[in-house]
Amino acid sequence: MKIKTSVLLFSIISTSFAFSIEINPIKPVSVTKPSIPSVANIQKPQIPQIDTQIKNQTPNISIDNPSSKIKEKSKEVPHLGEMADFPKEKGDIYTLNNGKAIKIFWADTYDNETGWEIYKDGKLIDTLPINSTKFVDRDIVDGESYVYEIAPLFNEGKGDVIKTEVSIIDKSNEIQNYISQIQQKLIGSKPSKEEIQNYSKKLQNGVSIAKIIEEMIKKKEFQPTYQNDKEYIQKLYQALFDEEIESFILEDLIDKLNSTEISKPEILYYFVNSKKFQDYTNSKGIEGADPDNIKAQKKLEKLSDFVKRMYTKALSRDAEKGGFNYWVIELLSKRKTPKQIANFFFNSKEFKDKHLSDKEFLDRIYLTIMGRKPDKSGYDYWLQRLANHSTDRQKIIDSFINSKEFKNLEKEYGLSS
DSSP states (O other): OOOOOOOOOOOOOOOOOSOOOOOOOOOOSSSOOOOOOOOOSOOOOOOOOOOTTSOSSOOOOOOOOTTOOOOOOOOOOOOSSSBOOOOOSTTOEEEEEOSSOEEEEEOOOOSSOOEEEEEETTEEEEEEOTTOOEEEEOOOOTTOEEEEEEEEEETTEEOOOEEEEEEOOOOHHHHHHHHHHHHHHHHSSOOOHHHHHHHHHHHHTTOOHHHHHHHHHHSTTTGGGOSSHHHHHHHHHHHHHSSOOOHHHHHHHHHHHHTTSSOHHHHHHHHHTBHHHHHHHHHTTOOOOOTHHHHHHHHHHHHHHHHHHIIIIISSSOOOHHHHHHHHHHHHTTSSOHHHHHHHHHHSHHHHTTOOOHHHHHHHHHHHHHSSOOOHHHHHHHHHHHHTTSSOHHHHHHHHHTSHHHHHHHHHTTOOO
């Protein structure tokens, strides 16, 4: 297998959530209802993800200090050497071969292509949409070699072809042994026969090793094996690399966890998106570094950004570590939807203890949902309805979080399809 090395290719994955019901607010008798303006130029707080030690209960949100200011934080990826080598330049191609499936990645440097054609040994086998950067082939045979050609399509014809030849060597047993060793170190027990079969099926469907490990650290059996963040990081690193983590990396990660710059789920992806992980798995004769892991990390960052927004916009303060991790995990597991989380924040004791006037309440709703001050027509409309008791604050909250604008907000943070 030949790999053209380059910097990683970032892409965003989005997650689907339920509960997208539209609620039409009641029309006033003599007031023309303005439409809730669209979400534009949303200012997102920066940040991201696994806190398996958070209890399954809604955290109490403490009352903020009015004099405290929101801290501006810049998120930096902890250094584990370099990041893994993935396609970036035109013509770059990267293949992952586990003997059950071939995953081919390439750099999409065009902004006007109409699609992509995939050829295998000279035969067209698939056509992909614009902005595609990956193809998975499950129709492979151990010991065979295949030539793949990736061709961008344009209105005027086919562009420059990217070509790679892949020799199939079934590494699924080696990968399963590596995954089995990781589970042994994390949980203290090897995977059952059923779990191994499940892992094999996932590999055949193109699931990355990192996603399988993510499932392990979500298991209830893993939670009692560490007492604090330090032990969590040390244990995960030891399982992945079979060595102790360097102190400066450990300290950096703990600092970022304490300041809510990151949450625990993201730590796994800091490790597996590193060149160190790429070199380590290659040294074991397997291919573990997967560009799909970049997408997973970006997804987690987006989840965290949304949670950060609820704290900084709705409550006007920085998040505390426990609550921050709790809500990120609730979103990640899909136990809570963005609407449910927004509704909780606006109905929390902390928010109600602010005793906001109707004007202040509307300012906060607009700021959180739309990222701006209210327009005069919308502002006057809602104020009049509150004043004449034709609506209440909960109905306004419901109207906003069921609006098209909130759907746009979910999309902005990668929380909708």
